[in-house]
Amino acid sequence: MELLDNITCLKGIGTKKAQQLNRLGLCRIFDLLTYYPRAYEDQSSMTPIAELVAGEKATVQGLIRGVQERRGGRNGLLILTAVIDDGTGTMQITWFNQRFLKQKLKIGKKVFATGKIQYAYGGQGQFAMSQLSSFEVLEEYEQAENKCGIMPVYSSSKDVNQKLLRGLVMQILQEDVYIPEVIPEAILEEYGLPPRRAALQEIHFPSNQRLMEAARYRLAFEELYMIQCGLLYLKKQSQEQHQGVKHGVNGFKVQELFKHLPFSLTKDQNQAWHEICNDMERSVPMRRLLQGDVGSGKTVVAMLALVKTVENGFQGAMMAPTEILAHQHYDAFCQLLEPMGIRVALLSGKLTKKQRTELYEKLASHEIDIAIGTHALIQEGVVFANLGLVVTDEQHRFGINQRALLEKKGVLMPDVLVMTATPIPRTMTLTVYGDLDVSLIQHLPPGRKPIRTFIRGRDRRPLIYDFVLKEIGKGRQAYVVCPLIELNEESSLTSAQEVYEELSSGIFRGVPCGLIHGKLKPKEKEAIMQAFYDGEIKLLVATTVIEVGVNVPNASMMVIEHAQQFGLAQLHQLRGRIGRGEYASYCVLVADGKTESSRERMRIMESTSDGFVLAEEDLKLRGPGQFFGTMQHGFPDLKIANVEQDMDILLRARQAAAKTLNNQENMRFIIPTLQLLYQEQFLNITDT
Numbered sequence: 191m192e193l194l195d196n197i198t199c200l201k202g203i204g205t206k207k208a209q210q211l212n213r214l215g216l217c218r219i220f221d222l223l224t225y226y227p228r229a230y231e232d233q234s235s236m237t238p239i240a241e242l243v244a245g246e247k248a249t250v251q252g253l254i255r256g257v258q259e260r261r262g263g264r265n266g267l268l269i270l271t272a273v274i275d276d277g278t279g280t281m282q283i284t285w286f287n288q289r290f291l292k293q294k295l296k297i298g299k300k301v302f303a304t305g306k307i308q309y310a311y312g313g314q315g316q317f318a319m320s321q322l323s324s325f326e327v328l329e330e331y332e333q334a335e336n337k338c339g340i341m342p343v344y345s346s347s348k349d350v351n352q353k354l355l356r357g358l359v360m361q362i363l364q365e366d367v368y369i370p371e372v373i374p375e376a377i378l379e380e381y382g383l384p385p386r387r388a389a390l391q392e393i394h395f396p397s398n399q400r401l402m403e404a405a406r407y408r409l410a411f412e413e414l415y416m417i418q419c420g421l422l423y424l425k426k427q428s429q430e431q432h433q434g435v436k437h438g439v440n441g442f443k444v445q446e447l448f449k450h451l452p453f454s455l456t457k458d459q460n461q462a463w464h465e466i467c468n469d470m471e472r473s474v475p476m477r478r479l480l481q482g483d484v485g486s487g488k489t490v491v492a493m494l495a496l497v498k499t500v501e502n503g504f505q506g507a508m509m510a511p512t513e514i515l516a517h518q519h520y521d522a523f524c525q526l527l528e529p530m531g532i533r534v535a536l537l538s539g540k541l542t543k544k545q546r547t548e549l550y551e552k553l554a555s556h557e558i559d560i561a562i563g564t565h566a567l568i569q570e571g572v573v574f575a576n577l578g579l580v581v582t583d584e585q586h587r588f589g590i591n592q593r594a595l596l597e598k599k600g601v602l603m604p605d606v607l608v609m610t611a612t613p614i615p616r617t618m619t620l621t622v623y624g625d626l627d628v629s630l631i632q633h634l635p636p637g638r639k640p641i642r643t644f645i646r647g648r649d650r651r652p653l654i655y656d657f658v659l660k661e662i663g664k665g666r667q668a669y670v671v672c673p674l675i676e677l678n679e680e681s682s683l684t685s686a687q688e689v690y691e692e693l694s695s696g697i698f699r700g701v702p703c704g705l706i707h708g709k710l711k712p713k714e715k716e717a718i719m720q721a722f723y724d725g726e727i728k729l730l731v732a733t734t735v736i737e738v739g740v741n742v743p744n745a746s747m748m749v750i751e752h753a754q755q756f757g758l759a760q761l762h763q764l765r766g767r768i769g770r771g772e773y774a775s776y777c778v779l780v781a782d783g784k785t786e787s788s789r790e791r792m793r794i795m796e797s798t799s800d801g802f803v804l805a806e807e808d809l810k811l812r813g814p815g816q817f818f819g820t821m822q823h824g825f826p827d828l829k830i831a832n833v834e835q836d837m838d839i840l841l842r843a844r845q846a847a848a849k850t851l852n853n854q855e856n857m858r859f860i861i862p863t864l865q866l867l868y869q870e871q872f873l874n875i876t877d878t
């Protein structure tokens with residue numbers, strides 16, 4: 191048996207069982223071995239039967255002494271009773287209408303059960319267990335392996351139970367499958383990590399708490415280390431194997447743009463700009479992430495970089511997440527750059543076929559210097575004469591596929607600048623963007639009117655909307671944001687549709703209102719956003735679709751309904767849609783926080799407008815899963831590590847990965863593992 195063999199080679203696994211296991215993502219022996227327990231059952235902390243207390247929940251273990259089946263109750267229910275003995279006393283466990291269970295309840299078998307304890311019917315002083323939350327009959331090998339009383343608990347499914355999973359993992363471990371070490375010896379030694387085989391044994395069937403913890407550390411380290419090696423390898427590969435564009439030092443055009451800018455760069459912007467220039471002036475392709483809160487002034491920095499590439503005789507491309515945003519960028523770019531003789535084009539989805547063909551031709555013949563558009567910009571069929579720089583946003587991170595597309599676009603590998611407006615805590619940046627260098631714009635440009643944020647209960651809605659109406663009367667515009675509601679979900683939340691109907695036919699009757707949500711067709715969404723942008727719609731009721739990329743400086747108010755439903759990072763993104771103009775802006779969080787934690791989250795929103803602080807808090811309060819749920823990157827699935835709790839492991843793993851990549855011998859050692867783990871991303875890995 192080998193790690194990559196199909197699980198059908200295991201005893202007792204036929205086609206049907208295999209399919210059921212496949213549904214849990216378990217296809218190969220390797221998948222089972224790395225199907226880490228989600229918890230452990232510590233059977234050493236079971237309650238002795240003699241010490242059970244009625245009304246409390248408890249876990250007991252014991253041997254089956256007797257089984258009885260009878261019919262009872264008004265409906266003639268089938269009642270199955272087992273008597274369990276743990277040496278301190280006996281108790282009953284009762285099931286209703288579970289005929290199939292009977293054959294499993296063999297006298298003398300060891301079981302354990304968790305449930306609520308009560309007095310047995312009629313029996314004085316004898317306990318029974320009902321409302322079972324778990325029940326298991328242990329197999330012999332489990333009893334044998336269960337040395338210290340710690341048993342693994344796996345995520346199971348309807349068809350795949352604990353017992354099966356334990357049995358299969360045990361079978362693999364006992365079969366002596368060859369488990370190669372994947373971390374180089376020197377790293378293992380330096381970081382004091384146990385060998386892989388031992389760690390896998392201990393993580394599934396620990397011999398004691400300490401060894402289990404050491405195993406967990408090692409496996410979490412391995413996981414983060416491999417990701418870091420993969421990311422660093424990608425970076426190294428693209429930098430070594432591809433000749434990049436070498437830009438010259440800043441010249442006339444960049445200086446001219448600086449002169450035309452209506453402001454000077456902030457300290458942070460300057461710093462980022464210098465880092466970008468340094469990268470661009472090297473022949474190694476740039477791979478840089480520009481991180482900065484909404485409105486922190488990333489676009490200007492990107493514009494400078496694009497002008498720099500044009501100045502050097504190259505073309506630039508800028509990808510926006512939506513058509514609307516592409517349009518906004520286009521307008522801003524034209525205004526500043528056309529007077530300088532730079533030819534900017536918008537590759538819009540609205541172009542006719544003829545216009546599109548014409549545009550493609552101009553890109554290919556270098557009659558266009560800067561192209562702005564959505565994803566379509568790097569699709570097949572778009573050919574640049576001489577692409578020097580691609581600016582993109584986080585939604586369009588480059589995987590291998592896109593890279594391949596880019597490579598075809600130019601003879602040289604263009605520089606890439608990725609922008610993100612989602613403040614990401616440092617740990618996350620290292621994990622998700624480990625292959626990129628990072629520039630940070632932390633402080634907003636001066637002179638911003640801060641957005642004032644208020645928390646109000648639902649009973650205050652009439653007053654809130656009265657205020658909104660007055661603001662609209664002064665010529666402003668407003669957003670009303672509602673959480674997304676799944677259809678058929680029983681919920682007391684009002685949907686965007688309902689809020690729209692309530693407002694537009696109530697207090698806002700006669701005021702042009704709009705409704706936008708994800709179920710609309712892209713064309714419909716565009717039309718509504720455009721109307722809001724043009725000031726034809728005054729009050730826009732929306733779901734989170736407005737989160738990215740609208741800039742309507744005249745919108746100075748936002749009411750967020752059921753604000754407690756949103757994550758902090760998301761609320762922050764939403765709030766960033768206002769406060770973009772010269773007007774005092776207000777954000778009202780309508781929330782009836784029922785729990786202390788949701789009230790706490792709302793208070794944090796009220797007290798700070800620093801996106802990084804909010805991101806850290808969000809991560810702390812909701813955990814990485816939720817946090818990433820609101821973002822859209824392909825974050826690698828972690829099986830055992832937890833980026834939040836394992837920050838120190840992550841930092842050490844990253845350091846170890848850097849050391850590994852500096853050593854040819856180590857590289858040869860880990861490449862097979864990288865191939866195995868990241869097949870798709872690493873298809874074109876060749877042994878170095």
Ligand code: ADP
Nearest residue numbers: 453454455456483484485486487488489490635
């Ligand atoms: P981002 O792309 O980070 O969301 P933008 O680049 O769109 O932010 O900048 C937001 C607004 O701030 C724009 O209107 C821009 O003109 C303005 N701005 C950018 N940098 C500065 C600065 N250094 N001083 C003053 N205003 C600035």
Ligand code: MG
Nearest residue numbers: 435469470472
């Ligand atoms: Mg370069």
